[in-house]
Amino acid sequence: MIGILCAMREELEPVLEKVEVTEIIEYARNRFYKAKFQNKNLILAYSKIGKVNSATTATIMIEKFGAKKILFSGVAGAVDADLKIGDLVIATKTCQHDVDLTVFGYDPGFIPESKVYFECDENLNSVAKKVAERLGIKLKEGIIASGDQFIHSKEKKDWIKKTFNAVAIEMEGGAVGCVTWTFDVPFFMLRAISDTAEEGAGVDFDKFLEESSKVSAQFLIEMLKGIDEE
Numbered sequence: 009m010i011g012i013l014c015a016m017r018e019e020l021e022p023v024l025e026k027v028e029v030t031e032i033i034e035y036a037r038n039r040f041y042k043a044k045f046q047n048k049n050l051i052l053a054y055s056k057i058g059k060v061n062s063a064t065t066a067t068i069m070i071e072k073f074g075a076k077k078i079l080f081s082g083v084a085g086a087v088d089a090d091l092k093i094g095d096l097v098i099a100t101k102t103c104q105h106d107v108d109l110t111v112f113g114y115d116p117g118f119i120p121e122s123k124v125y126f127e128c129d130e131n132l133n134s135v136a137k138k139v140a141e142r143l144g145i146k147l148k149e150g151i152i153a154s155g156d157q158f159i160h161s162k163e164k165k166d167w168i169k170k171t172f173n174a175v176a177i178e179m180e181g182g183a184v185g186c187v188t189w190t191f192d193v194p195f196f197m198l199r200a201i202s203d204t205a206e207e208g209a210g211v212d213f214d215k216f217l218e219e220s221s222k223v224s225a226q227f228l229i230e231m232l233k234g235i236d237e238e
């Protein structure tokens with residue numbers, strides 16, 4: 009079973025269009041779609057925005073539906089100057105930029121008995137790089153930072169860049185990274201840029217959400233062709 013997770017309805021819809029939905033299950037105030045894609049079994053859902061929702065949905069996919077890997081598709085704000093709206097980025101690692109226990113001497117993003125960075129799966133990342141090469145698509149790779157805040161300030165974005173060496177920011181990856189690390193399940197994080205995360209990002213986001221969601225979904229579907237269920 010492969011878990012496909014998004015945060016928002018707009019991110020999931022273009023993925024659902026490309027798979028054969030076999031069953032819809034209402035559970036935990038959410039809707040889970042069992043589906044087939046080229047004989048592979050999938051469980052799909054959008055979690056709603058943010059770290060708590062995405063952690064809950066990822067946990068349900070693993071514990072209730074038996075997902076053996078989690079692939080995330082969605083949109084993000086650009087941090088790296090190379091990234092333009094519509095560009096694709098995959099995470100090498102994810103982290104939580106809004107975790108702050110620094111007064112106790114810990115690094116930003118660190119929780120005792122946990123860690124700052126959660127590694128994404130190298131095999132899945134290499135499948136993504138091969139797909140990008142085959143299709144001639146530019147694919148950036150780097151750290152993606154998450155927090156329960158929509159970032160729309162150059163100052164805040166620069167702080168996240170400096171502190172976590174992030175290339176993009178969003179609101180779920182660090183939480184899903186923590187869940188998949190906890191359960192030892194491979195994790196893949198794909199995002200298409202929807203905004204600059206600077207002043208005016210909210211307007212860009214609303215304008216580009218649908219378009220960028222489709223870019224991410226289409227790429228994920230291409231990748232699925234080369235991914236095993238186990």
Ligand code: SAH
Pocket residue numbers: 015016057058083084085086157158159160177178179180202203204205206209213214
């Ligand atoms: N306009 C939406 C809210 C969007 S929140 C509404 O009214 O419902 C932004 C979503 O896209 C989150 O799921 C987050 O993961 C991602 N995202 C895109 N750009 C972002 C940014 N600049 N900062 C934080 N998250 C961002």
